[in-house]
Amino acid sequence: MQQVPVSLWTLVAGIVVTAISIWIGQNHALMPVQASLQAPLVDGFFSVMFTIAIALFLVVEGTIVVFLIQFRRRRGDDSDGVWVEGNVPLEVFWTAIPTVIVLLLGIYSVDVFNRMGGFDPAGHPHSAAHVAHIPGSAIAATLSDTEATTAPTIAPTIGIGASPQTLNKPADLVVDVKGIQYAWLFNYPDSGISSGELHIPVGADVQLNLSAQDVIHSFWVPNFRLKQDALPGIPTELRFVATKPGTYPVVCAELCGGYHGSMRTQVVVHTPEEYDSWRKENQIAQQQNLNQVVAINPADLSTSEFLAPHTHDMGISAATLESLVMSR
Numbered sequence: 001m002q003q004v005p006v007s008l009w010t011l012v013a014g015i016v017v018t019a020i021s022i023w024i025g026q027n028h029a030l031m032p033v034q035a036s037l038q039a040p041l042v043d044g045f046f047s048v049m050f051t052i053a054i055a056l057f058l059v060v061e062g063t064i065v066v067f068l069i070q071f072r073r074r075r076g077d078d079s080d081g082v083w084v085e086g087n088v089p090l091e092v093f094w095t096a097i098p099t100v101i102v103l104l105l106g107i108y109s110v111d112v113f114n115r116m117g118g119f120d121p122a123g124h125p126h127s128a129a130h131v132a133h134i135p136g137s138a139i140a141a142t143l144s145d146t147e148a149t150t151a152p153t154i155a156p157t158i159g160i161g162a163s164p165q166t167l168n169k170p171a172d173l174v175v176d177v178k179g180i181q182y183a184w185l186f187n188y189p190d191s192g193i194s195s196g197e198l199h200i201p202v203g204a205d206v207q208l209n210l211s212a213q214d215v216i217h218s219f220w221v222p223n224f225r226l227k228q229d230a231l232p233g234i235p236t237e238l239r240f241v242a243t244k245p246g247t248y249p250v251v252c253a254e255l256c257g258g259y260h261g262s263m264r265t266q267v268v269v270h271t272p273e274e275y276d277s278w279r280k281e282n283q284i285a286q287q288q289n290l291n292q293v294v295a296i297n298p299a300d301l302s303t304s305e306f307l308a309p310h311t312h313d314m315g316i317s318a319a320t321l322e323s324l325v326m327s328r
Contacts (some may be wrong), residue, residue: 017058025051035223035248035269037241038116038160042225045112052101117163117239159210159228159237171207171239173200179210179217179230181256182263193282198267201275202245208238218254221267227253242269 025047034040071081113119162169175198176187186195200206210219210230219238220227223246228238252263270278 013062017055017062020058021051021055024054031225032223033244033246034225035242035244035246036221036225037243039223039225039243041112041115045108048108049105052105115163117161117166118159119161158231158234159239160226161237161239163239166205166239169205172204173206175200175206175208177208177210177219177230178213179219179252179256179263180213181215182252182259184219184250184252184263184265188279191279191283193279193286195282197265198250199275199278200242200267200269201272202242202269203272205241206239210236210238215256216254217252217256217263220251220253221248222251223248224267229254242267245269245271245274 028050031043031046034043174189176189178185183196186198210228212230212232214232216232217230218227219230224240224242226238226240228236230236247266247268250265250267252260256263
């Protein structure tokens with residue numbers, strides 16, 4: 001019986017490994033649902049890396065299994081094994097192939113980074129309303145509108161900015177995002193809305209201007225395949241387009257303290273009609289709250305009236321509070 005050449009077995013093994021690797025690499029379910037324009041770019045790069053990883057795993061582990069079987073110690077064979085000093089062509093091969101793979105992946109990753117907007121995170125001057133909301137809340141910005149119009153603007157120079165298709169074009173929606181221990185705060189400069197959740201319309205070019213009040217935080221939306229650090233004193237930017245309506249988790253991906261694990265919120269992607277409705281409802285609600293705050297002057301309240309809303313939480317009855325105030 002004629003023995004099958006080793007080269008033929010190698011060719012067959014290579015075809016099988018390639019087919020299995022491509023199928024698994026392109027049909028895995030390891031990533032969450034895509035919900036942004038940038039997500040397919042990241043997933044494409046991940047699939048290529050995963051395909052290569054599967055191929056390397058099969059080659060290495062398959063070789064180990066074959067060698068364990070073929071070169072196992074037979075019963076009664078106490079002779080020395082074959083002395084193998086080295087194989088220069090094989091060593092060059094297994095050094096050159098990973099080098100080429102790493103170089104190609106590096107070039108591919110730079111291309112993905114560029115198409116996502118990583119090479120141009122800045123480029124748009126911020127509006128006066130935007131500057132008004134950087135230091136504080138919507139109420140603070142409204143009350144100090146005069147000073148805000150003369151404040152200097154600082155554009156983010158780090159992060160994911162405009163893609164080559166949207167270069168030199170202003171974003172459809174700008175949101176100021178501040179990370180604090182342990183929450184995310186969202187301010188909408190154009191509408192004066194403040195929220196603990198991010199609400200955006202589907203298909204809109206959204207620009208997040210990130211900052212941190214205390215320590216480094218990291219704004220991560222797994223469904224968008226986007227993550228950007230929020231740095232104290234250094235503005236950063238994250239620009240993206242959501243493509244699928246829904247509610248998606250927002251996670252802090254940087255260890256920021258003892259309650260880091262609870263620093264979570266969500267991004268709600270609305271249809272344009274739903275977003276307009278949400279914006280109008282919140283503008284009305286926040287305007288009513290502002291009017292209430294302005295209408296009440298604490299200086300006009302007596303001590304008992306000022307403390308009255310807190311007596312229940314303090315476990316003190318109204319009568320006891322009144323007697324304590326009168327005894328002063």
